[in-house]
Amino acid sequence: MSGFQSEKRLILDYYAALSQAGQDQLPGVLSQFCAPDLIWRGYHPFGLLTGPEAVANRFWCPLKQALTSLQRRTDLFFAGRHLFDANGAVWVASMGHLIGLFDTPWLGIRPTGKLAMLRYGTFHKIEDGKITEEAMYFDIPHLMVQAGQNPFSPQTAQHLVQPGPMTHDAVLFQDAPEAEGRATLDAIEAMTRDLGTWQLGLPLEEELRRTWHEDMLWWGPEGIGATYTIPRYAQQHSGPFRAAFANRSKTSHICRTAEGHFGGFFGWPNFTAEHRGGFMGMPATAGPIEFRVIDFYRREGDKLAENWVFIDLLHVWAQQGVDILARTTEIG
Known part of the structure; x- marks a missing residue:
């Protein structure tokens, strides 16, 4: 099978454009990189969204307004085809943190004016040079804890700022064997x-x-x-x-x-x-x-x-x- 360089490049360019875009530019960025019938799956309370404009206006615009100077810290990045659809579309996956200054409320969570980290994991389906599906899950309760609003009772384990792999080799910009x-x-x-x-x-x-x-x-x-x-x-x-x-x-x-x-x-x-x-x-x-x-x-x-x-x-x-x-x- 051929490699995944074009699909990886698309997602890296998408991430860069999201980071650089102002509030009024975000719908255009989503429309540039995503299919008109994009299917986007996110954490509650967002759920299932359809189309670039809905994702830009419901998720990215409020988030970038709340977490100013937003940047992405990527710990894991790879691509492949779905195991049960081996000849189908390529999926590009990544994991890391969105980092910004928590300056205005988001989802009712009070701002701190301090550095905040929103842990995320995402899968992008690429077809004909566009993102047609995206699953983006993000740890909202962890952001709440950073703001002093712990939503849960004591945990059975220990939550930390989750690091990337111990081997420090999970950002696969080049294709692996x-x-x-x-x-x-x-x-x-x-x-x-x-x-x-x-x-x-x-x-x-x-x-x-x-x-x-x-x-x-x-x-x-x-x-x-x-x-x-x-x-x-x-x-x-x-x-x-x-x-x-x-x-x-x-x-x-x-x-x-x-x-x-x-x-x-x-x-x-x-x-x-x-x-x-x-x-x-x-x-x-x-x-x-x-x-x-x-x-x-x-x-x-x-x-x-x-x-x-x-x-x-x-x-x-x-x-x-x-x-x-x-x-x-x-x-x-």
Whole structure:
């Protein structure tokens, strides 16, 4: 297969144009790089938006007004085709932080006048030289914590400013060997097969050791946090999460791809499960709950070593009748 240089160049130019554009120029930038029927999937309260103008006016203009002098700090950048559409469109994925001075309110979150970091993960689908789909997930609760408006009770793990990969080699401006990407997809596939519907039948730590390194790093979202090593991951996230949910559906992804030692996926939703109580201190709720997730991975050898996770927790709780954003900003 041919490489991904033209698609990567398109996204890099898109990022540069977004950074340089003034408020009145943003709709034009989106129209230049995106298809007229762009499908954009974002964190609650944005959800699904259609068309460049809607994305510019609903998301980018208010964000750039709130976080002035906005710049992008990229920790991960790669491209590939969806595993189950191997001859189809190219997807370009990236992860990092949008950094600015938090000078005016955004989504009711009060400004600090200080440096603020909005952690993001994104997938762009490229067809005929245009972005036709984009998934952009961003950790709004982490921004709230930076503003002194913590929306959640104490976490089972520890949230930090999430760094990029330990190896510092995840910005793949040049194309990586195809065999390395295939090996990364194989490792991700093995992990997702084991995960299944939580019915592999092994003790949790034994299950994890089949596909993860012992000193794995799991970089979770605000509200859950990050955890380190298989035993602590089992204790501080995976175990409590599985105990809190039942009847997990099969996993479904819009894109699952990899390049070099890095890969990832996203869904809308990835899976559903029934909350039987206890997750993040919340009571049980009847019916299935959607989980919209972006995962990025670093492979080392034939196992996974690091995982960066974006979960739309605001959407999770909105489905259960709790508007975390409104409740916290009103109190704050």
